Amino acid sequence: MVIAIVVVIVSWWLNISAPEWMVVLGCIGTVLSLEMINSAIEKICNLVHPTYHPAIKTIKDMSASAVLFVSIISTIIGAIIFLPKIHAF
Known part of the structure; x- marks a missing residue:
């Protein structure tokens, strides 16, 4: 935020x-x-299987990876928009 x-x-x-x-x-x-x-998926996974389980770990990792991927793409988009403006400033 x-x-x-x-x-x-x-x-x-x-x-x-x-x-x-x-x-x-x-x-x-x-x-x-x-x-x-991602937070909702993690909470559901913890509810379904509170202890460690390899499948739950995979689900949580995939969910977190989706957030990371979108964050990286958004950072690249931000650089495309902001860097020329900052450079011109």
Whole structure:
């Protein structure tokens, strides 16, 4: 959430365009939504099998990997949007 707030402030400060706002907010929404889904999956896994189980570990790892992947892609998108503006500044 802290990074999302910083990104919104920097976006406002750099005066990004409306389409860039849509992409930035889409990335923020996607990462936060996927993080909530990841947390829900982990809670369900802990409820179903409270002790260690290899299949539960795989499920949790895959869920966390989805969040990591979307975060990396969102960072790349952010770099594409922000780096030219920061460089021009």
